[in-house]
Amino acid sequence: MRQDQLDTILAQNEELIPTSGFLARVMERVEEEAAAPPPIPFPWKRAIPGIVLAAVVLVCGAVAIVRYILSLGATQFTSPQMQLPQALPPAMQQAGWIVAALAISAAGYWLARRLAGRSGLL
């Protein structure tokens, strides 16, 4: 390759000397990493039953929805709606939904804490 002034300019680069603390900083980070406990493996054994259950529920739900649509015919399709007992007054129906939502949240929180506690995170 022909050498010209462009080569001369680009080859003459200022040499940077690492600062005096660079080596120490790198070694500090390396030693921190070496001393750190190994990462916690994902608890597959505990998670697999839940994943399988969720998959089964999803598949069953999808099958039920498809069957529902097919039974009604495409033109008559309306989305299924959950109904609380009609005997309850509207205010009680709303309160029922709120209680149900709180119960699901509490159950989720309890389950998450339980899983985390077993893994030694809490």
Place this chain on the structure above:
Amino acid sequence: MPALENIAAADALDVQRVLAGDVRAFEGIVRRWQGPLVNLAWRYTRDRGRSEELAQEAFLRAWRGLASWRQEGAFSTWLFALAANVYRNDLKRVPVVNVPMNEAPEPSHPAVQHDDLALRSRDESVRRAVLALPLRYREPVLLFYFHEMDVAAAARTLRLPEGTVKARLSRARDLLRRRFPHLEHESGSVAAPHLTRRNEA
């Protein structure tokens, strides 16, 4: 400066010690390669602070992946390729310059170019213009001159065929010459001493 064989042997020994559990042996590797890795980062960024941060990150990645170094290749080749990868990814995340190539600054006073300061300013403009090249052309330029104009070494660091590196290098040089046309008129007037020595060899 110890011979290359001694450096390679020292690298191999330190890697073995680190893999056997001696963390402090990594210090030898950092001591030997801190200069080259910081300077390579400097060429990518032209930012002193960022160069050290990136070099530190490269050493940490090397530490984590030390077991993946296959000893049939030189440790330095593996380390430079790893470092270039770290620098390239960081540059994609936080680009160094947003100035397009055709807006890269050029000294406007040819009459004063014999003045030392003006020459230095022009040289710095050319080096900064390299950072405005598209990454695929920029990297071969940075690595070619970092490896003292050795295409094979630049290709190994980039993990690309030599022909590809040569083609990209040629395109990059065309782009730079088009941006700095006055350099062509001065072609061959001055050559850096180490380049002359290399060509003689």
